[in-house]
Structures are given as structure tokens and as C-alpha cells.
Amino acid sequence: MRSRQEWRQARxxxxxxPTEDVRAVTFAVNGPLSAFDPGSxxxxxxxxxxxxxxxxxxxxPSAPGTLKIAVKLHPNSRGGxxxxxxxxxxxxxxxTTPENRFELSWRASHYLLIAGGIGVTPIFGMAxxxxxxxxxxxxxxxxxxxxxxxxxxxxxxxxxxxxELFVEEEGRSFDLxxxxxxxxxxxxxxxxxxxxxxxxxxxxxQRAGRPMSRLRFEVFGDSGHYGxxxxxxxxxxxxxxxEVRPDQSMLEALLQSGVDMVYDCQRGECGLCAxxxxxxxxxxxxxxxxxxxxxxxxxxxxxxxxxxAPGGTISIDTGYQSAPL
Ligand code: FES
Numbered sequence: 001m002r003s004r005q006e007w008r009q010a011r012x013x014x015x016x017x018p019t020e021d022v023r024a025v026t027f028a029v030n031g032p033l034s035a036f037d038p039g040s041x042x043x044x045x046x047x048x049x050x051x052x053x054x055x056x057x058x059x060x061p062s063a064p065g066t067l068k069i070a071v072k073l074h075p076n077s078r079g080g081x082x083x084x085x086x087x088x089x090x091x092x093x094x095x096t097t098p099e100n101r102f103e104l105s106w107r108a109s110h111y112l113l114i115a116g117g118i119g120v121t122p123i124f125g126m127a128x129x130x131x132x133x134x135x136x137x138x139x140x141x142x143x144x145x146x147x148x149x150x151x152x153x154x155x156x157x158x159x160x161x162x163x164e165l166f167v168e169e170e171g172r173s174f175d176l177x178x179x180x181x182x183x184x185x186x187x188x189x190x191x192x193x194x195x196x197x198x199x200x201x202x203x204x205x206q207r208a209g210r211p212m213s214r215l216r217f218e219v220f221g222d223s224g225h226y227g228x229x230x231x232x233x234x235x236x237x238x239x240x241x242x243e244v245r246p247d248q249s250m251l252e253a254l255l256q257s258g259v260d261m262v263y264d265c266q267r268g269e270c271g272l273c274a275x276x277x278x279x280x281x282x283x284x285x286x287x288x289x290x291x292x293x294x295x296x297x298x299x300x301x302x303x304x305x306x307x308x309a310p311g312g313t314i315s316i317d318t319g320y321q322s323a324p325l
Contacts, residue, residue: 007045010067010095012087018150022118023085024070026062027095036061038125039102039190039218042069045094046083053252055080056266058121058192058218059098061128067095070150072118079247101265102218104129108188112179113139114201116193117148122218123192124151127158142166142174142193176204183210191217195268198289219267219289219306231282232313235259244308251304259318261304268306275304275316282312 010027018024040059045052057080062068071084102122104111111130115123120141130137139159143149146167155163166172174197180189191201198217205215233242233250244253251273254261263273268288277284277299286296288303295301302316 006097007094008097010044010093012089012091013066015087015089018070019148021148022070022072022150024060024068025084025087026066026068027093028065029067029095033065033067033097035064036125037098037100038104038129039122040098040100040125041102041122042067042098043096044069044080044084046080048079048083048247051256053080055083057084059125060121061125067098070118070121101269102190102192102216104190105188105216106133106135108135108186108214110136110138110184110187112183112187112189113137114174114179114189114191114193114197115139115141116191116197117143118150119191119193119197119218120150120155121192123190124155126190127155131158138162138164140164140166140174140179142172142197143168145169174200176201177207180204180208180210183208186214188214188216191215192219195219195287195289199293202289217269217289219269227285227308227310229310231309231311233309234313234315235318236278236315237317241313249305250308254304254318261318263305266305268303271303273304274301275318276300277302277314278317279315280309280312282309282314284309284314 009030012025013028014026016024041056042059043054043056046055057069057071060068060070071081073085074081104126113123113126123139127137127139139162141149149165166174191198198219201215201217227246230246231244233244238259242253242257244250251261251263261273264270269290271290280299284299284302285308286302287306290303
């Protein structure tokens with residue numbers, strides 16, 4: 001069960017490579033589309049292991065009537081990124097009309113945009129919108145190497161000195177405390193990147209004494225869902241045990257085995273997919289940004305869409321009952 005979406009037929013019309021490991025795919029979409037909304041995302045029907053699945057990707061600016069996504073190829077991927085990388089011009093699938101849960105507020109005196117790796121995709125749409133709206137913007141953007149900074153040239157042209165790059169290979173990283181301490185009181189920051197960056201941003205924002213309503217963040221792509229090892233999930237109330245393969249999220253495995261689940265974002269952000277943990281022999285690898293560090297340490301609940309228990313067995317209560325007919 002997830003929020004209502006409008007599915008449209010979509011045909012691949014262009015493929016480009018902003019970096020060696022990032023592929024940008026543009027789809028011509030049947031039916032009217034609203035104007036590009038920075039931070040929005042679309043859901044795409046993909047095939048994984050010959051089974052249909054849904055993946056969610058940020059929408060990039062593109063021509064009217066089209067939707068464009070950029071997807072990093074994850075090593076050994078057998079999931080959504082591998083499927084996107086298998087597409088050719090003319091291939092047809094279905095996509096939802098964009099939704100936005102990472103919207104610009106348009107109420108701040110200054111915007112600090114922070115991108116880590118392929119988390120640049122929503123930020124890449126926000127920067128030009130803010131600039132053309134006459135807003136005060138600074139962006140910091142980090143990646144492993146210069147070659148892996150997708151859309152760097154476009155962002156340098158757009159932002160000039162208001163863009164600062166941090167490259168791990170060159171020994172540079174963000175100083176979030178310094179960045180946040182310089183901001184005006186009513187500034188906002190928008191962060192997209194790996195979970196470590198998001199949690200560090202939340203902690204630094206709180207240390208700076210800033211209201212959490214002015215820090216907005218999004219976990220990127222589907223990189224947080226998968227793991228190196230399988231694990232097993234027992235659901236005593238249903239008398240079921242479900243194997244979660246390395247290339248599946250726990251949510252996907254539960255749904256595929258017929259377990260009713262409530263979910264939405266599939267990025268560890270909304271908390272709708274949270275299940276109760278009754279017992280766990282394996283260490284739980286919490287990968288969400290929904291629970292607080294204290295709640296994660298308690299191991300009482302976990303987000304099924306991203307969190308895992310590699311190599312072991314956990315026992316859960318899905319806490320979801322279908323409405324009686
Ligand atoms: S579906 Fe939103 S946190 Fe899992």
C-alpha cells in the first residue's frame with residue numbers, strides 16, 4: 001500500500017553519461033506533465049530477477065513532455081541501477097507523474113545546498129531554480145574523485161564562487177559546524193547524499209541550535225537498500241519465515257512473499273514501513289534517517305525499506321492489519 005500515483009507510459013529517447021558511472025536517461029512520457037518541480041521524484045516500473053518491481057529516482061530538469069533521471073551504476077548491482085543501465089533508446093516502461101517530498105520552501109533569506117555523490121540529483125534541480133528566482137545560494141558538493149562529480153561543469157558555470165567542491169582523494173571534506181555557524185538565522189539547508197552525511201548534518205544542525213524545520217534532507221537513490229549478505233525474517237503472527245536476498249530490501253522480500261505492509265518513501269525517511277523487532281540474533285544495521293540515534297540503539301523498531309540484519313535471523317511484528325471487509 002502506498003500513496004496514490006498516476007502511471008504513464010514512458011519511452012527512452014536519450015541516454016547520456018555525466019560521469020563514467022552515472023547514466024542520465026530521458027523518457028518521453030504520454031499525457032500532460034506539470035512543469036519541473038525541483039526536488040521531485042518519479043517511480044519507475046523495472047524488472048529485477050525477471051520480476052516486476054518499482055524504483056524511485058529524482059527528476060532532473062528536462063524539456064516539456066519528458067522526464068529525466070540520472071542513476072549511478074552500483075558495483076555488482078542486480079537491482080534498479082543495473083536495469084536503468086540496460087535500457088536502450090526506444091525501450092518502453094511506465095513512470096509516475098512526479099511527486100515532491102523535498103520541496104524548496106521559498107521562505108529563507110539564504111539557501112545552503114549540500115550534495116554528497118549522486119545525491120547531487122535533486123540539488124542540481126534546486127540550484128538553477130533558486131538562482132533564477134533571485135535567491136541567495138551557496139552549494140557544497142563532495143565526492144570521491146573529481147571525475148565522479150556529476151554535473152560539476154554545469155554547476156560551476158551556474159554558481160561560480162558560490163560552489164565549493166570537496167574531493168576525498170584530495171583529502172578535503174565538509175566542515176558542517178563551520179558551514180552552519182556562518183548562516184543567517186533564517187537560512188535553510190537542503191542536504192542529499194549518503195546516510196552518514198545526513199546524520200552528520202542533522203547532528204551539526206542541532207549543535208548549531210538551529211530549528212530542525214529549516215534543515216531538509218533526502219537519502220539518495222536506492223543505494224541504501226541492499227547488502228552483502230542475505231538474512232531471514234520470522235513473522236510469528238503469520239507463521240512465516242522470509243529470506244531477504246542481498247539484492248532485495250526487507251520490504252521487497254516481505255511484499256513478494258505476500259505480507260501486507262504499509263510503506264511510502266522507500267528511502268528510510270517517512271517511517272511508514274517500520275516494523276516491531278521481537279527478537280534478533282543478528283546485529284541490526286539501521287540505515288534510516290527516521291529514527292533518532294537513541295531509538296536505533298534500542299532496536300525495538302526498524303525501517304523495513306532500508307535496514308537489514310546481515311547474516312542472521314530476526315523476528316518481527318509487522319504491526320499492520322488489513323481493514324476488515
Ligand atoms: S517506506 Fe518510508 S521509511 Fe520505509
